Amino acid sequence: MNLPATSLRLSPTTVADQAADALRRKIMSGELPEGFQLRQDALASEFGISRIPVREALVQLEGEGLVRIVPHKGAVVSELSVDEISELFMLRALLEPVLLKKSAPRLTAEDFAQLDAILAEYKQELDAQRMTRWGELNTRLHDVLMSRAGQPRTLAIVATLLQQTDRYTRLQLSLSVDSCRRAEEEHEALVNLCRAGEVRAAAALLKRHIEHACEELEQFILSRRRQ
Structure with missing residues (x-):
């Protein structure tokens, strides 16, 4: 699934934090709606980075309550509760x-x-x-x-x-x-x-x-x- 956004190429420094910041902005703005599945491979391609910092970014956002990591499904944007x-x-x-x-x-x-x-x-x-x-x-x-x-x-x-x-x-x-x-x-x-x-x-x-x-x-x- 393609991300509903313009591609953001990230520099190689602190890429996990940069990926988390980029995803946080997309979620906060509503560009990534609740329930949207965040596929690591698609995100890695979108940001021009490997899957490892993407995975770290998703864990960080899970701690903030913006993302849920679901077994056998992966990460999704948290629902409004x-x-x-x-x-x-x-x-x-x-x-x-x-x-x-x-x-x-x-x-x-x-x-x-x-x-x-x-x-x-x-x-x-x-x-x-x-x-x-x-x-x-x-x-x-x-x-x-x-x-x-x-x-x-x-x-x-x-x-x-x-x-x-x-x-x-x-x-x-x-x-x-x-x-x-x-x-x-x-x-x-x-x-x-x-x-x-x-x-x-x-x-x-x-x-x-x-x-x-x-x-x-x-x-x-x-x-x-x-x-």
């Missing part, structure tokens, strides 16, 4: 507000300049309907907001959760213009509340922001399953 969405977003809704409460009072002028730049870039990408970077910018904003919490272990856990929900976040943002505009407004409100020192209000808004994304995704997937 309501149970997984509920669990991952629940954990984010528990942990991120806690980190924000600790981080917000310590955010610097440089941090706020970076947050403002991310907001401006998100608005630019949104106005141009370039959805490929929405998930990345969302993750960057959340990362900066929590970066001064001083809790490296919890931050590492949340970083993993953000990575694991990135695919879902991109899907949620792509559902409608209203979803994107609401995310933009809530992000701007979060930054402004932190800037004003309204830490409790910011943490409460962050919790609602995450929970709303979860609810919207659950409704979308369940409705699609019923079709």
Whole structure:
């Protein structure tokens, strides 16, 4: 089966990581849909590399939840899971507000300049309907907001959760213009509340922001399953 994409020739250095990055982008963008079989020989030919780094890339993506390696079938793009969405977003809704409460009072002028730049870039990408970077910018904003919490272990856990929900976040943002505009407004409100020192209000808004994304995704997937 041919890949539904333009060929990407990879350089010989760190080819497994490059293959993982290329496949991650294809899965995140929806170019490789859920259930799509990822044949090692086809991927190796597509990227111009051997099957060994392709196999390593697939194992890496399995660890991120983007790929399932099925006995006697090989690797397939993971299906969208309501149970997984509920669990991952629940954990984010528990942990991120806690980190924000600790981080917000310590955010610097440089941090706020970076947050403002991310907001401006998100608005630019949104106005141009370039959805490929929405998930990345969302993750960057959340990362900066929590970066001064001083809790490296919890931050590492949340970083993993953000990575694991990135695919879902991109899907949620792509559902409608209203979803994107609401995310933009809530992000701007979060930054402004932190800037004003309204830490409790910011943490409460962050919790609602995450929970709303979860609810919207659950409704979308369940409705699609019923079709």
